[in-house]
Amino acid sequence: RDMSYKRIVKTVVSAIFICVFAALAARAAETPHAAEDAVPSAADLLAKVDAVLSPAANREYKASVSDAGNAGGEQSASFKVFSDKSRNVLITISAPASLKGTSYRLLPGNAVYRYSPLLKKALRLGQYVLTSGFLDSGFELGDFKPEEYSGLWNPSLLITEGFFYALELKPKDSARAGYSKLILWIRKDIHYPAKIEYYDLSGRLVKMLL
Numbered sequence: 752r753d754m755s756y757k758r759i760v761k762t763v764v765s766a767i768f769i770c771v772f773a774a775l776a777a778r779a780a781e782t783p784h785a786a787e788d789a790v791p792s793a794a795d796l797l798a799k800v801d802a803v804l805s806p807a808a809n810r811e812y813k814a815s816v817s818d819a820g821n822a823g824g825e826q827s828a829s830f831k832v833f834s835d836k837s838r839n840v841l842i843t844i845s846a847p848a849s850l851k852g853t854s855y856r857l858l859p860g861n862a863v864y865r866y867s868p869l870l871k872k873a874l875r876l877g878q879y880v881l882t883s884g885f886l887d888s889g890f891e892l893g894d895f896k897p898e899e900y901s902g903l904w905n906p907s908l909l910i911t912e913g914f915f916y917a918l919e920l921k922p923k924d925s926a927r928a929g930y931s932k933l934i935l936w937i938r939k940d941i942h943y944p945a946k947i948e949y950y951d952l953s954g955r956l957v958k959m960l961l
Contacts (some may be wrong), residue, residue: 759763793906796916799942800935801899809835815846816888828886838897839910844886857896882929889958904933914939 775822791799815829839858844850852868863880866873877922881893904920911917918935922928931954937948947960 760854767924775951790908790911790916793908793918794901795916796937796942797814797901797904797906797920800918800937800944801901803942804897804944809833816890828888829903830886832895834895834897840895840897842892842895850886857892860892863892882927893929894960898933915945 763853806942811831811833813829813831815827827846828844828850830842831843833843837857841854842854842857843854844852854866856864856866856873858864861881863876863878864873865880881896882891884890885892885894903923904957905923906918906920909917909919916937916939918937920933920935922930922932925931929952930949931952932950934948934950935944936948937943938945948956949958949960951957
């Protein structure tokens with residue numbers, strides 16, 4: 752009788768153990784899917800990037816570019832960039848001496864003005880200058896405009912890897928875009944683009960912003 756009782760208890764305990772183990776295994780199997788379900792959509796990710804990059808106050812910084820491929824030797828230029836909360840941008844060149852005092856004003860709606868200290872007046876330029884080479888560098892005037900990505904690009908999520916999401920952006924208006932696509936490597940914790948890859952109209956990687 753005692754042996755029968757012990758067999759019953761052992762069977763019940765074994766059954767409980769098997770049920771608990773199965774439940775834990777099922778939960779472990781569901782965990783990866785839960786993590787995948789938590790990945791934001793490409794549109795949501797791009798909106799978060801826009802929110803992070805949106806200027807909350809006036810900003811000003813100095814920059815310089817150089818071109819070692821020039822036939823006359825390495826050429827360099829320095830300039831200052833100022834942007835305000837309304838997304839107006841003023842770029843003022845300080846070097847070389849031949850361009851010192853020349854400035855570009857970029858306004859919302861892709862309006863561009865160039866001020867010449869020699870002529871002492873500003874002239875409105877065509878929108879093509881936004882995608883033209885700036886000071887013989889790999890960058891363009893349009894690269895300095897704090898535009899919202901969501902308004903100009905259609906996003907798709909390429910991968911989620913480690914600490915980053917990779918978003919591929921293709922232009923909504925290909926006729927006005929200077930690039931065939933961008934790839935943004937976005938930090939998962941703060942939604943900031945740690946790296947931006949620029950691809951020309953032939954699909955070739957031409958530059959990276961780190």
